[in-house]
Amino acid sequence: MKNEIEIRNVSVYYDNFCAIKSVNLNVEEKDSLAIIGPNGGGKSTLLKAILGLVPINQGEIERKNQKPIGYVPQYSNFDRKFPITAEEVILSGVLNKRIKILRKYSKDEINKAKELIKRFSLNESSSKKVGDLSGGQIQKVLIARALMGEPSVLILDEPTASLDVNAKDDIYNLLAELNKKITIIIVSHDLLAISPFIKNIACLNKTLHYHGSEEGVEKNVLEKTYGCPVELIGHGEIPHRVLKHHKEGKND
Amino acid sequence: MIEALLKYQFMQNAFVAAFLGSILCGIIGTIIVEKKMVMLGGGIAHASFGGVGLGYLIGVEPIYVAFFFSGVSSLGMASLKRKQGINVDTLVGIFWAVGMALGILFISIMPGYPPDMSSYLFGDILTVSSSYLMVMFAVTLLVIISIVLFYNYFLSYLFDEEFSLVRGIPIKLFENILFILISISIVSLLKVVGMILVIALLTIPTAIAKLISKSFKIHILVSILFSFIFCIGGLLISYYLNIPSGASIILLSGSVYFIYFFIVQIRKKRTYQRK
Numbered sequence: 129m130k131n132e133i134e135i136r137n138v139s140v141y142y143d144n145f146c147a148i149k150s151v152n153l154n155v156e157e158k159d160s161l162a163i164i165g166p167n168g169g170g171k172s173t174l175l176k177a178i179l180g181l182v183p184i185n186q187g188e189i190e191r192k193n194q195k196p197i198g199y200v201p202q203y204s205n206f207d208r209k210f211p212i213t214a215e216e217v218i219l220s221g222v223l224n225k226r227i228k229i230l231r232k233y234s235k236d237e238i239n240k241a242k243e244l245i246k247r248f249s250l251n252e253s254s255s256k257k258v259g260d261l262s263g264g265q266i267q268k269v270l271i272a273r274a275l276m277g278e279p280s281v282l283i284l285d286e287p288t289a290s291l292d293v294n295a296k297d298d299i300y301n302l303l304a305e306l307n308k309k310i311t312i313i314i315v316s317h318d319l320l321a322i323s324p325f326i327k328n329i330a331c332l333n334k335t336l337h338y339h340g341s342e343e344g345v346e347k348n349v350l351e352k353t354y355g356c357p358v359e360l361i362g363h364g365e366i367p368h369r370v371l372k373h374h375k376e377g378k379n380d
Numbered sequence: 381m382i383e384a385l386l387k388y389q390f391m392q393n394a395f396v397a398a399f400l401g402s403i404l405c406g407i408i409g410t411i412i413v414e415k416k417m418v419m420l421g422g423g424i425a426h427a428s429f430g431g432v433g434l435g436y437l438i439g440v441e442p443i444y445v446a447f448f449f450s451g452v453s454s455l456g457m458a459s460l461k462r463k464q465g466i467n468v469d470t471l472v473g474i475f476w477a478v479g480m481a482l483g484i485l486f487i488s489i490m491p492g493y494p495p496d497m498s499s500y501l502f503g504d505i506l507t508v509s510s511s512y513l514m515v516m517f518a519v520t521l522l523v524i525i526s527i528v529l530f531y532n533y534f535l536s537y538l539f540d541e542e543f544s545l546v547r548g549i550p551i552k553l554f555e556n557i558l559f560i561l562i563s564i565s566i567v568s569l570l571k572v573v574g575m576i577l578v579i580a581l582l583t584i585p586t587a588i589a590k591l592i593s594k595s596f597k598i599h600i601l602v603s604i605l606f607s608f609i610f611c612i613g614g615l616l617i618s619y620y621l622n623i624p625s626g627a628s629i630i631l632l633s634g635s636v637y638f639i640y641f642f643i644v645q646i647r648k649k650r651t652y653q654r655k
Contacts, residue, residue: 179546199546210414211590211599212539220536225548229529257594277547 129156131192132281132311133178138187140173147173150187151336155281157193160303160312160325165332171315174332175285178313196224198279198310202286203266208259214269215241215254221276237276244272248302264295271302281311288316300325384619390506394625397508398611400516401572401581406604407523408565409582411558413590414538418583420457423472424559425566425575427453427479432500432570433486442500443515446567453479454563458555503574503626505615512571519568523561530554535596572611573626584633585610588640610636 135153139146148170155161165171176182178189179199191197218241219233233241245254248268253261258269267287274282287303288296303312304325314326331337385391412421431449435442453475461468487494499507508516527534536544537554545551569578585606586599593599614629621628 181542181545196548197546199543201540201542206540207414207416209590210539211593211596212535213595216535216595217539220532220539221547223533223536223544223547223549225550227530227533227550231530231532233532273543 129158131155132157132159133313134190134192135174135178136187136190138174138177138189139185140170140177140182141185146334148177148332149335151332153330153336153339155311155313157280158307158309158311159328160307160314161328161330162314162316162326163330163332164316167317169317169333171317171332172285175283175313175315178283193280195280196277198274198277198282200267200270200274200282200284200287202289203263203270204290206259206266210259212258213255214250214258214261214265215245217258217269218244218254218272218276221273224277240276241272244275248272262295263291264298267291267295267299268302271299271306275306279310281313282306283313283315285315286317287314389510390508391619393508393510393513394505394615395612396513397505397516397572398615399608400513400520401569402585402604402607402611403520404516404523404565404569405581405585405607406600407527408562409586409607410589410596410600410603411534411538412562413583413586414596417562418579419469419472421562421566421582422579423457423476423479424450424454424563425570425578426476428563428567428570429484429500429575430479430482430486431567432497433483436495437486437490443512443567443570446570447564449479450563450567451560454559455556458559462552499574500570501574501576502624503570503572503577505572505611505625505629506618508571516568519564523565526557526561530557534558538596573629577626577630580630580633581607581610584630584637588637591640591644606633606636 131154133153133155135151135155138151139149141147151174163171163174173182177184179197219237222233222237222240223231245251248271250265250268250272253265253269258266261269271282271284271287282303284303287299291299300323303314304323306312307325328339328341330339385395408421412418428446428450430453431446432442434449435445438445457468457471457475460466460471487497498504533544533549533554536547536549537551537558541551566575566578566582569581572578573581586603588606589599589602593602610633611629614632615625617623617628617632618625
């Protein structure tokens with residue numbers, strides 16, 4: 129497997145405050161990675177560093193793929209009253225640094241958007257104001273917008289935060305389907321919300337505490353990451369898999 | 381009024397100024413309200429007073445100097461805004477007051493009798509000259525062309541700046557263009573409603589339009605329509621009741637907004653009760 133993103137010894141400081149320190153992380157192509165950690169643990173900073181939104185003070189981040197990154201920001205950060213239709217939001221995903229005067233969307237681009245709208249079952253919502261949609265639908269619109277740029281990797285910031293269980297499932301099924309073709313990186317502070325399709329987990333609290341498959345996460349690693357005792361509990365009905373307990377003899 | 385409109389040049393000028401001003405208010409007002417830059421607009425408007433004062437001092441048409449002055453100060457605000465650790469709110473307050481203070485200073489040190497500043501402060505649509513209309517026309521044309529040519533980019537920037545940045549769209553360039561458009565629009569509205577009242581004409585029509593618009597294009601068009609109704613209505617009131625036009629335009633807009641707001645509230649309550 130080729131690497132999609134290589135993060136080597138990356139540190140980011142805001143003035144004198146160290147947000148992340150010496151992070152090393154390789155993300156393979158078609159990997160599905162969840163970056164978890166407590167609030168203020170540097171998850172967003174790492175994400176912004178990958179996206180090029182914050183300057184890196186040390187180390188380097190290398191993209192191995194020429195295709196763009198698809199960014200899906202937190203949907204709750206938007207002004208829900210902004211007058212823009214769902215379709216307009218999705219179409220805006222094709223705009224890039226090649227600025228054209230009187231940029232109109234081509235037939236191909238419009239067809240592509242319509243395909244995504246159909247695939248994500250947004251038919252009835254596409255002509256509505258984006259703020260009038262449900263949280264799950266907005267999230268789908270933002271994913272569709274990111275896909276318009278034909279990315280090789282999709283980076284999602286808290287994609288299921290404040291969604292109900294059904295909407296969460298819907299989003300994760302959709303991501304699992306997309307993951308067959310593209311790399312997916314999710315940032316989440318919600319331990320229980322990690323979906324079964326996620327193959328790898330990175331625990332981040334200023335430094336990277338663990339990176340590997342989900343089965344290997346030990347309880348003490350989580351405790352180190354979160355800085356407090358973590359109880360891994362889950363109910364049978366939760367459709368998401370819960371991190372397993374440390375298995376005897378493994379990783380010892 | 382139709383009789384007066386046909387008879388007097390100043391009424392014709394006022395009518396054209398209301399029309400051009402409405403287009404500017406519809407476009408720029410919608411942008412600053414959606415981007416939450418209303419106070420910044422206020423800052424630019426008041427900073428332009430420094431330019432007006434400087435114009436009187438050096439004997440150049442004050443409006444031209446005000447264009448330059450507020451253009452430079454808005455670009456200054458834009459570049460300082462991008463630096464981390466500077467609060468935009470504070471920045472706007474500083475530019476706002478320093479611009480005003482410079483204006484007062486320039487006028488106090490100019491030789492001879494101080495000019496009457498009230499038309500810049502509160503506007504007087506009935507004194508708009510033909511040459512001023514040409515300036516307004518040029519500014520309106522420039523704003524329309526810039527927005528139409530890059531409409532989709534501006535929309536993407538206004539809705540989600542971060543995403544646009546990740547996509548490689550030169551946000552800084554668009555932001556600078558936008559700041560210049562805002563400052564020249566505000567300066568060319570000075571004679572219509574004045575620098576103190578301009579903020580109301582930029583926000584009220586667009587705030588009403590927002591409640592009934594689904595897309596950004598419609599939002600802008602409806603805002604233009606409301607601005608025009610308010611300007612002409614205000615002009616009528618001003619003409620017949622002989623009160624200052626700037627005040628009548630703004631008071632008319634404000635009253636309509638509050639009436640509309642209460643109707644919406646009552647309707648909301650009723651649908652809630654029915655449920």
